[in-house]
Amino acid sequence: MQNKKTSYIRLLHASPKAPAVDIYANGDNILADDLSYGEFTPYLPVMPGSYTIDVYPANNSDMPILTKELDVPEKTIATIAAIGELPNLELFVVEDPQESIQPNTSKLRFIHLSPDAPAVDVVDQDGAILFKDVSYKGITDYMSLLPNTYTVQIVPTGTKQSVLFVPNIRLLPEAFYSLYAIGLVEGDPYLELLIPLDGNSYIET
Incomplete structure (x- = not known):
């Protein structure tokens, strides 16, 4: 059986007028802490699989403003952006395809x-x-x-x-x-x- 291969994700806050956010995976694994509008996290290594993503206003874990199931394939590099305007926040996945690039290009x-x-x-x-x-x-x-x-x-x-x-x-x-x-x-x-x-x-x- 083939071993699962690590993927890499970063988070982007692109929801205008939304507050800074904390983003968690599967309950208590924090992916982003106090992420402000217009900011990216660094790329984070994650195992491929299914995740429940909860987005909270920063420093307030009473009620998420978004909960979303997210599948991360093997060996993926991607940006996961919080987009739209409250209350219609959503997560939008942008993959970074691994393709060739010519020298001096x-x-x-x-x-x-x-x-x-x-x-x-x-x-x-x-x-x-x-x-x-x-x-x-x-x-x-x-x-x-x-x-x-x-x-x-x-x-x-x-x-x-x-x-x-x-x-x-x-x-x-x-x-x-x-x-x-x-x-x-x-x-x-x-x-x-x-x-x-x-x-x-x-x-x-």
């Missing part, structure tokens, strides 16, 4: 987690569309780019009206990155991009 993708934003395009500094017509909960494939410093704009699909301008995105060679769009187009906290280094850049399973 970076890989970039876009993940739309802004609950009130329409479908959007991601446009670079030269006006080229990097990612087109991505709706809420959309996850694009990675695209290969030269390592460099980039500027992007988020533009509602079918318009030329930029709703977010993000300069100085530095992509290093042989690394995977995701652009996570979080926040609100109408209201506070406003739309922003999180640009983490993905675990498939450095984790082997």
